[in-house]
Amino acid sequence: MNLNRRSLLMLSAATVAATSIGLPSLAQQIDELVIAYNVNLPSWDPTTGPSAVNPTIQGIYQSVFDQFILQQPDLSPAPGLLTEWGWSDDKKQVWMTVREGVTWHDGSPFTAEDVAWNLARVAKPETGSPIQFVWGTLANHRVEGNKVIADVAQFDPTIFKWMYFLTGYVLPKAYFEKVGAEGFEAAPIGTGPYMVEKFERNAFVRLKANANYWGGKPDFDTVTIKFVPDAAARVAEVESGNSHVTLEMPYEEYDRLKGGPLAGVATPISDIGMIFLNDIDVMLDPNVRKAAAHAIDKQAIIDRLLSGYGVKIDTLQTPEYAAYDASITVPYDEAKAVELLAASGFGPDNPVKFKIQTTKGFKPKDYEMVQAIVGLWRKVGIEAEIEVYEIAKHYELRAADQLAPAAFYNWGNSVGDPTTSTGFAMFGPSPHSVWDGQDLIDMIGPLWGEADEAKRIEGWKAVDRYIAENALVIPLLQYVQPILHAPGVVVTPHASGALLPHLMKRA
């Protein structure tokens, strides 16, 4: 860099100005950790309302509140507020042992009463829990010493997995009853690693470390989470040193910055890209479906569009999930796709035509991926028309079973159970499924209540094999979450995609 008098003066002025208004620097010792987060936090109640089922804000909730059961970075469960849990031998009851010596952020003791009250509260329809249909499978919650017992109204083999999934949080009974929902919204407390010090909606939340946290005091005493929804602004935040950590930026930006002044970590998370196939029109022809699946070169799409950040998948399970089976594959085979289409009278000169819907910009390169897929399809004799829609429209169309014959979507499943991936995505009666085939309904039906865990998982693997062999859905890839951070902080990524400040340490 050439320095002349003018540029030197400008730099000096900039330095003085930066110092005077207190802008941080990457090289400084990190006293207060600042995170540029990609979404706003609309509400502090993690158990009711739309925010409770928004996967992108669970990391903030988990900083303040504990879940019933702790989930480790590899998605496996571990003792948390509950230290042990299980069913009675006849599966008519569940029991949970509650950790002792834990306190709420206001210093009051956490008890088994809190756990029982929380489970009973979200089981009531009038509370407004979106997951009431799960919590309602337990009834008659009661406390016996430091144990909570509940009757099983309807056996759900995944009930304990929901205790570290959406809405599975423990709120303070006495405090909540005292201040009410509105008071809790204004001053939330939990048992989590951080306490809320200041919250400005649409701006930031400032957290103070909970010195009494049962899992040990976090490394950073103060954490500020700024809500910066724009990706370019988030990158600028860390590049300028205004923030120390950020996530979810274009992979090109990640590659540009990770080897320079910033460090980076990019790991697969429990979020996949897939194409729903609706059993209407041409999708009723198995040859068309199978050809569409075999014609997609998933690895090439990952390499060329996502800079290699993605993991090719052939079922709705990722390698971290309980029912993942590496032996189920749907290889890229252009010749086979041509052959399948020819068997149904289609080919490049007489292409089969259908519509594919996609979002644009909702997920990294979503539209571009569909464009690439349509290009690959065209080579074998499939002419797909792309329709771009908003994600809200996707939800509405899917719930009404009115998606186009093909529709791109992303599916999250941070507990890794097959019910919350293949199950809800492919079970006809579910409002999330658009495949209504009776054969699949008959295969999946018995698995919902299967008590033998090994048999249950094997059952789901068989379902996945059947789906892959008949191309009832087209799984594409597992997403990789890019995180950029200052060299002074060590970030431990969580496979659920939650960015957790209490897992961050000083370098």
Added chain:
Amino acid sequence: MPFLRILLLRLLTTAITLAGVAVIVFFVIRVVPGNPIAMMLPPGATEADIARLSALYGLDKPLVAQFGIWIAGVVQGDFGTSITTRQPVLDLVLGRLPATLELSIMALVMACLLGGAAALTGTRYRGGRTEGAIDVANGMALSVPDFLWGLVLILLFGVLVPVFHISGRVTPSLDLPFATNFYLFESLIRLRFDLWADIVAHMFMPALALAIPLAAIIGQLLKQSLKETMNLDYVTLARTKGYGETRVILREALRNAALPTLTLVGVQFTFLIGGTVIIERLFSYEGLGNMAIDAVINRDLPLIQGIVILFAVIFTGVNLIVDLLYTVLNPRLRHG
């Protein structure tokens, strides 16, 4: 026409406009695809769960009945409760309004200063290279949308020479002694210049991004008006008295030439507030615009309605004031 009658007539048309906006916004956002219940459906939800949640949020009633309930509340000052934040809509919207107003006013001041300076300089050196350069700069400022100016400013003053804050309205670690949400105004009143400087350091880039296109419009119009005024007889008379060119422009021509520009500024202010939606999002500025985008993404129907109604009140209010000022300033309108 007596002023009181004009006032009453304008108030009546304003009320009709607002009622029309209320009807349109209520029904339009229910016709467009996507509803809040579909947005919050978790995996495994059944038809019964959909019905239960719809009833909980009052979305199971016929549209006309829903409108009746909402409008009856609005008349009494109750705009309903936000679905995503579960806070009263009126509190949310009024809480964010000061931030957006301060940003808009700061942008307007910047636009007037920049545009005014460009117009005066261009007029002073008209016909030369300076005017040409100003015209080119004006063209560039107009042809680039405000959010792109925002990105350029972030790169320049946020990353390359980091002198201003990129996001937010104030540094989170600062303790704010404010009683209102007019941070900029109140920090001055309380003589807290440290806070004032911090707030300005946060507002500078979003305000400038909003101001640049408006400054170009102001600069062009004012320069054109000034050039026309400079050919009028009274200006020529001033020159014959021996006044310098700069004095002629500032003391003689500017007062008359500024009138059309002032009218434009009044109208543009409403557009400026509308423009804050994208800019506030880009700079994570905690104003109405940022909140509006979240409300639309989450299909938070009551909050969308509240924000649109407030924007409509601001727009019609500003137009009303401009119209009334016109009437006061121009006697022909009063007696026509």
